[in-house]
Amino acid sequence: MKLAIFILSVAACAQVPFERIRDAAKEPGNWLTYSGNLQGHRHSPLTELTPANVGGLKVKWAYQFPGGRNQTSPLVADGVMYVTSPNRAAALDVKTGRELWVWDRPIPKDYQSIGFGRVNRGAAILDDKLYIATLDCYLVALDLRSGQQRWAVKVEDYKPGYSMTLAPLAIKGKVVAGVSGGEAGIRGFIDAYDAKDGHRLWRFFTIPVPGEPGSETWAGTSWKSGAGSSWVTGAYDPDLNLVYWGIGNPGPDWNGDSRAGDNLYTCSFVALDADSGKLRWHFQFTPHDTHDWDSAHVPMLIDAPVRGRPRKLIVNPNRNAFYYALDRTTGEFLAGQPYAKQTWAKGLDDKGRPILVPGMDPNDEGILVWPALNGATIWYSPSYSPRTGLVYVATREAGATYFKREAEFKPGTFFSGGGERRIPESEQWGAIRALEPATGKLAWEYRLLSPPWAGVLSTAGGLVFSGSNEGNVFALDARTGKPLWNFHSGGAIASNPISFNIDGRQHLALAADKVLYVFGL
Amino acid sequence: MLLFLTALPVLAQGPHDAVADLSIGKRVFESQCALCHGADGSGGRGPSLRKAKLKNAPDDEALRKAISEGLPPEMPGAWQLSVREVASVAGYVRSLGKIAVEEVPGDSVRGKALFTERGCSGCHIVNGQGNGAGPELSAIGARRSAAHLRESIVRPSATVPDDFLLVEITDGGGHTIKGVKANEDLFTIQIALPGGRYQSFSKSTIKKLTRLTGQSTMPAFDKLPANDLDNLVAYLASLRGAE
Numbered sequence: 196m197k198l199a200i201f202i203l204s205v206a207a208c209a210q211v212p213f214e215r216i217r218d219a220a221k222e223p224g225n226w227l228t229y230s231g232n233l234q235g236h237r238h239s240p241l242t243e244l245t246p247a248n249v250g251g252l253k254v255k256w257a258y259q260f261p262g263g264r265n266q267t268s269p270l271v272a273d274g275v276m277y278v279t280s281p282n283r284a285a286a287l288d289v290k291t292g293r294e295l296w297v298w299d300r301p302i303p304k305d306y307q308s309i310g311f312g313r314v315n316r317g318a319a320i321l322d323d324k325l326y327i328a329t330l331d332c333y334l335v336a337l338d339l340r341s342g343q344q345r346w347a348v349k350v351e352d353y354k355p356g357y358s359m360t361l362a363p364l365a366i367k368g369k370v371v372a373g374v375s376g377g378e379a380g381i382r383g384f385i386d387a388y389d390a391k392d393g394h395r396l397w398r399f400f401t402i403p404v405p406g407e408p409g410s411e412t413w414a415g416t417s418w419k420s421g422a423g424s425s426w427v428t429g430a431y432d433p434d435l436n437l438v439y440w441g442i443g444n445p446g447p448d449w450n451g452d453s454r455a456g457d458n459l460y461t462c463s464f465v466a467l468d469a470d471s472g473k474l475r476w477h478f479q480f481t482p483h484d485t486h487d488w489d490s491a492h493v494p495m496l497i498d499a500p501v502r503g504r505p506r507k508l509i510v511n512p513n514r515n516a517f518y519y520a521l522d523r524t525t526g527e528f529l530a531g532q533p534y535a536k537q538t539w540a541k542g543l544d545d546k547g548r549p550i551l552v553p554g555m556d557p558n559d560e561g562i563l564v565w566p567a568l569n570g571a572t573i574w575y576s577p578s579y580s581p582r583t584g585l586v587y588v589a590t591r592e593a594g595a596t597y598f599k600r601e602a603e604f605k606p607g608t609f610f611s612g613g614g615e616r617r618i619p620e621s622e623q624w625g626a627i628r629a630l631e632p633a634t635g636k637l638a639w640e641y642r643l644l645s646p647p648w649a650g651v652l653s654t655a656g657g658l659v660f661s662g663s664n665e666g667n668v669f670a671l672d673a674r675t676g677k678p679l680w681n682f683h684s685g686g687a688i689a690s691n692p693i694s695f696n697i698d699g700r701q702h703l704a705l706a707a708d709k710v711l712y713v714f715g716l
Numbered sequence: 717m718l719l720f721l722t723a724l725p726v727l728a729q730g731p732h733d734a735v736a737d738l739s740i741g742k743r744v745f746e747s748q749c750a751l752c753h754g755a756d757g758s759g760g761r762g763p764s765l766r767k768a769k770l771k772n773a774p775d776d777e778a779l780r781k782a783i784s785e786g787l788p789p790e791m792p793g794a795w796q797l798s799v800r801e802v803a804s805v806a807g808y809v810r811s812l813g814k815i816a817v818e819e820v821p822g823d824s825v826r827g828k829a830l831f832t833e834r835g836c837s838g839c840h841i842v843n844g845q846g847n848g849a850g851p852e853l854s855a856i857g858a859r860r861s862a863a864h865l866r867e868s869i870v871r872p873s874a875t876v877p878d879d880f881l882l883v884e885i886t887d888g889g890g891h892t893i894k895g896v897k898a899n900e901d902l903f904t905i906q907i908a909l910p911g912g913r914y915q916s917f918s919k920s921t922i923k924k925l926t927r928l929t930g931q932s933t934m935p936a937f938d939k940l941p942a943n944d945l946d947n948l949v950a951y952l953a954s955l956r957g958a959e
Contacts (some may be wrong), residue, residue: 199890307792310751313760378751448751561755568760598755600746608796614750617760621878621929644902681903 201439209274211320211339213367223655224696226271228577229317229362231652231693235430235439237578238653239694243701244716245656249472249670249680251716255702256292258711264689265706267651268317268362268576270325270337271695276704279362282329286342289697296342298327298528299474304323306331309356309609311376316428316574316691317388318360318653319370321390328359334372334388345395345461350374352651355606356381362428364468366438369396372423375442377489380420380610385429385440385465389470397472401425401460409459409477417454420604422446423461427491432507435476435524438467439496439509441565443489446603448568449557450612457482462490464509466526472662476526481515482548485556486539486597487568488514494587495579501529501633512577512588514570515539518635519547528600532635534628535571535590539564557597557613567595567623568615574648576691582655583673583711585638589661591646594624620645627651627661627671637677650691652703660703662688668705668712684712734803743806744801748794756814766859767813768957779806813859821948822943827951830944839934842955848911849896851877851933854959865952869945872932882931883907884888885917886924896933901916 211227219225219232223240239660244252251271261282270277275295276287283299296433308330321325324336324345331353336345351357363372375521379382383401385607388394403409413421421431424443431438445454445461462481465474481488490513497508501520509523516537519528528547540549555564569591577588595615601610617623627644630636631664649662658679666688671682686708695706702715744756752762759765772787773779784802786793797805810816833836837846839855856865866874876882881897885907895907898914906916911932919925940948 256938267835308790309792312790436871469791596755598746598750601743602747602752606795607790608794609748609751611751614746614753614755615760616755616758621881644900663902667902678903683901683904 204294204695210323211620212322215296216321216365224699225273226269226693226695227320228270228483229319229428230367230430230493233366233431235435235493235576236495236581237493237650237691238577238655239381240655240693241696241701242654242656244654244658244703246658246672246679248716249658252680252682252703252714253716254682255697255713255714258292259288260706260709260711262660263686263709264314265708265711265713266314266316266690267706268691269693269704269711271693272320272716275569277325278319279318279327281313281315282331283315284318284325284327284337284342284619287411289695294669295550297611298337298342299646300329300333303331303353304342305678306353307607308358309376309607310611311358311360311426314360316360316615319365321365321642323372324390326363326365326390326591328363328372328545329357330363332357332359332374334363334370336390336393338689340612347391348388350394351552355379356638361426363392364428364438366431367433369469371429371438373427373440374430375424375426377422377424377426378448378611380446380604381422381424382419383423383425383443383473385425385438385467387469391440396607398475399465399467399472401465402454403459403714405582410648412456412459414453414455417624420610421454421458421461422490424487424489428491428493429507430494430496431469432496432523435507436469437523438469439494439523440465440467441492441511443491444484444487447604447610447612448485448487449597449614450482450550450599450602451556453602454483462488462515464490464494464511464526477520478526478528478547478580480511480513480517480519486515486564488570489538490572492572493576495577496631497579499584508632510579510586512572512586512630512635514566514567514573515549516571517543517549518630518632520635521547530634532539534588534630534635535636536565536592536594537571538594539568557599559599561596561598561616562594563594566591567593568597569619569646570690573648575648575689577634578651578659580653580655580673581654583629584632585673586632587627587629587651587653587659587673589647589649589651590626590627590640591627593646594611594618598653619666627659627676629659629669629673629676641671641676641678648687648689649705652692652694652695654699660694660705662690662692662705664688666707667708668714682712684708684710686710720913728755734799735809736803737800738804738808738811740801741804744797744805745808749805752791765809765812768855769814770809776806776810779809781863786796806899815858815861817956818862818953820946820953822948822950823944824947824954827947828950830948831951834937838893849908851880853952853955856955857953858956862949862953866945866949869940869948870938872934873930873936876930876932882925882928884928885922887917888921888923890923
């Protein structure tokens with residue numbers, strides 16, 4: 196009898212079927228997928244923490260990572276927290292932070308991160324497995340209970356510059372993931388793998404080959420080193436069965452001479468059929484980008500009225516400083532406007548294409564343009580609160596002088612073709628901005644001392660959480676932006692916050708450099 | 717034996733023998749390094765290289781190694797560069813952090829004496845001697861031109877370094893306090909007071925915070941006899957740290 200109970204309890208824990216992820220709002224005490232839900236909202240339905248009591252938040256426990264600059268967004272399922280760092284995953288007792296298991300995979304000695312840091316942004320859970328993508332470009336499935344490896348598949352060869360830093364996205368029966376390497380002249384793609392055994396189900400190349408639709412947007416053979424990485428986790432609409440993913444910059448970054456044309460599908464959102472990986476639609480935010488403005492963002496899927504008509508939206512505050520609202524069924528452009536300082540476009544036309552200001556491409560002498568190459572926002576997550584009906588985005592306010600230089604493609608080396616000289620630090624700043632989702636109109640802003648590197652979490656209790664380069668973890672009133680609480684973490688924050696329950700009480704978790712902090716009342 | 721013979725030419729063309737060509741170094745730097753270190757080496761994703769001393773590359777051999785092999789965990793190695801290209805990039809990077817030795821009028825020995833007589837060491841440390849309220853000057857001659865040094869003496873407010881921002885705070889009691897900003901975050905600010913003590917303020921208790929950009933705590937030595945000024949500049953220009 197005891198044995199039977201034991202077996203039953205083992206079977207009962209560590210099981211996260213797709214339906215639980217799809218219905219994440221029904222169990223707000225867990226955090227089952229990178230963005231909290233498949234729609235990319237990074238919103239917690241928990242209501243215990245409010246503007247009235249958030250001032251009482253205290254550190255409950257902390258976890259030390261082996262290295263610094265951690266960007267992980269933890270997952271929480273059934274009393275266990277899963278955290279990642281480069282080529283490493285750990286399961287922690289959610290009550291104490293004590294390690295339950297640790298898995299790691301050696302980083303090859305000849306591995307190089309070309310154009311980005313050695314980071315990992317999180318894992319995915321499905322059924323009885325935890326999925327992690329590695330720097331040396333493997334997708335690995337671990338036994339959720341023990342951390343032992345179930346399977347590992349080689350996604351691509353790391354030597355020419357492919358790498359993986361993102362949290363995979365688990366949908367029904369599949370694990371979807373993309374690659375980094377946009378500064379190494381890779382040819383990007385988005386893959387789906389069978390969650391059970393890891394065999395590849397489909398691959399969507401972000402750069403079409405000659406003869407395919409979109410190939411006419413690449414001059415000559417420039418498509419071969421066209422980049423188009425896919426390094427940030429996408430979103431999924433279970434009803435439409437579409438996977439949405441943001442695509443990175445074309446290569447070489449700042450010298451577009453050899454790649455005349457729009458360079459599809461770089462700097463775009465793509466909507467892919469989840470069963471086949473076939474392209475349903477695309478929308479390109481920055482045609483023929485020459486400023487490194489990847490559209491590697493978490494797409495947010497929102498249902499909201501536009502001009503009086505209910506619409507299924509996909510919205511995005513983009514690295515290029517414009518906010519966009521599109522129809523997520525068709526990709527139709529509905530609205531857009533700048534949400535941060537920009538000097539490169541006069542506006543957007545009725546299809547959402549930027550109306551360019553002449554002369555803003557990088558040149559030999561240098562040209563001053565807003566935003567700087569890290570954009571008005573970057574990989575970290577925005578948030579959408581259905582409670583306030585607002586989108587929240589950590590916004591970067593900085594310009595840079597962009598230079599064009601020669602670019603010679605050699606696999607496994609930088610293929611960037613220039614660089615930037617940023618304006619003085621004293622003139623750079625940042626803000627948490629609240630925007631109306633259908634238009635991008637500013638509702639409020641909370642000013643930051645410097646351009647941020649941390650994402651935003653909203654909660655149904657009426658709060659917005661984020662972090663600063665100076666080490667502050669802070670809470671704002673979601674309706675007004677008024678600061679309500681802060682904690683000095685001692686480390687620059689470049690990660691995404693989450694919220695979850697411990698013993699039925701709401702907590703907040705956020706990585707600050709080498710340490711993950713968990714806060715509660 | 718064959719192995720020995722074939723190995724010889726390689727040894728004879730080791731990294732120490734490669735001649736740096738700064739124009740090659742500049743070209744490679746702008747193409748391969750500018751992404752992280754900025755087009756002019758002033759930093760971005762990676763640190764600024766416009767410094768006399770580089771933390772991870774204290775000598776030229778270490779710098780060449782860092783360029784060709786990378787610096788874990790962030791910086792990839794430029795393994796594809798030839799020995800000469802690596803040496804050229806290293807030479808160019810060193811040139812970013814150094815001001816070439818200039819011929820300046822004045823007597824640096826007299827300037828050194830004047831530095832003490834005029835009380836400069838009351839606020840500046842040189843080679844371990846003096847007080848540290850102001851910037852350390854042990855290698856200032858390698859970082860700043862003689863013209864800049866002259867301007868800094870005559871009109872200090874024109875050349876205030878970014879990390880010596882003077883701020884004025886009016887506290888909750890209406891008292892006004894001036895000091896050099898030591899640190900700041902979203903909710904607090906720490907300042908160094910003239911006496912050397914630090915004071916920390918919660919921004920929620922401050923009535924007014926004014927950043928006195930372009931103001932310096934250093935007095936302007938604009939009445940110095942021309943000879944003395946030349947001597948002082950010559951002394952400061954001679955301070956180039958351990959080269």
